Amino acid sequence: MQDEQLENFLRDFQPRRPRVLPRDRHVWLRRFVAAAAAIAIFLGGSLWLGMRKAARPRVELDVKTQEPSQPRLALVPLTRLALEDPARMDQILSAASREMLPNLQGSDSTLRVLAKE
Amino acid sequence: MGDRKLSADDVRSLYERHGPALVAYACTFVGRFSDAEDVVHKIFLTLLRGNTVAPDEPLAYLYRAVRNGSLNARRNGARDVPGEDAFNAGDQCFSRRDGDRESALALEKALGELPEEQRETVVLRIWSGMTLEEIASTLGIPLNTVASRYRYALEKLRDSLRPYLNDERGKR
Numbered sequence: 334m335q336d337e338q339l340e341n342f343l344r345d346f347q348p349r350r351p352r353v354l355p356r357d358r359h360v361w362l363r364r365f366v367a368a369a370a371a372i373a374i375f376l377g378g379s380l381w382l383g384m385r386k387a388a389r390p391r392v393e394l395d396v397k398t399q400e401p402s403q404p405r406l407a408l409v410p411l412t413r414l415a416l417e418d419p420a421r422m423d424q425i426l427s428a429a430s431r432e433m434l435p436n437l438q439g440s441d442s443t444l445r446v447l448a449k450e
Numbered sequence: 451m452g453d454r455k456l457s458a459d460d461v462r463s464l465y466e467r468h469g470p471a472l473v474a475y476a477c478t479f480v481g482r483f484s485d486a487e488d489v490v491h492k493i494f495l496t497l498l499r500g501n502t503v504a505p506d507e508p509l510a511y512l513y514r515a516v517r518n519g520s521l522n523a524r525r526n527g528a529r530d531v532p533g534e535d536a537f538n539a540g541d542q543c544f545s546r547r548d549g550d551r552e553s554a555l556a557l558e559k560a561l562g563e564l565p566e567e568q569r570e571t572v573v574l575r576i577w578s579g580m581t582l583e584e585i586a587s588t589l590g591i592p593l594n595t596v597a598s599r600y601r602y603a604l605e606k607l608r609d610s611l612r613p614y615l616n617d618e619r620g621k622r
Binding site for chain 1: 487
């Protein structure tokens, strides 16, 4: 009986209520890192794609500009031309040499550079 | 033990229902309310991370975790005895329902004077609402030991709190 009275008296006291459970920093940190990684992957991918697109037409352009300028020199037609029209053959060979050999007439031509030395 | 993990809702619900009693239990070892609250928060935040498999007896698990966490905290420098200092610092673990600070101070002082094993038995019995069998199972000790600790604790508390108990009888 006495114990019961004491127990009831003790139950009249209550444990202090703790504050609300704080948010877990680790969870937020993990979410932040995941979000940052996703953004980095997206930006990196976009940048890479952009650079690829920018680089591709340039290559095509180079090919296009070079293709028509390349003289089509073949042995049989040239031989025939040499026999039938030597002047025309000289013309074709001169044009081809201007395309294939370094420029000897410009201000920064190989010959001028060598001459200065 | 199953493979199910405790969901965040399970954890928050356990905290809502048992948080105050668990903090009171932690106070048994670390004395100050703020230290006890830190211990309990740390345990619940670990549970919220979702890496813990749901124990068969969540409550017994929580009390054991609080006990271990509190003893570690005490080893790492938290104060060890509840009492007047904590009360005066506004860091008391108990309050009386009618707001009487003097008797709350007396209770904390009386609890602080009990040997630790008796103090924890009283806290588990009175404020966690465990039976003596449940206390024995949670602490992993024989029922007779729990019963004798509880009996000795009540005797000492009756002596320490006699004036307040007499007041109480006078009121009724």
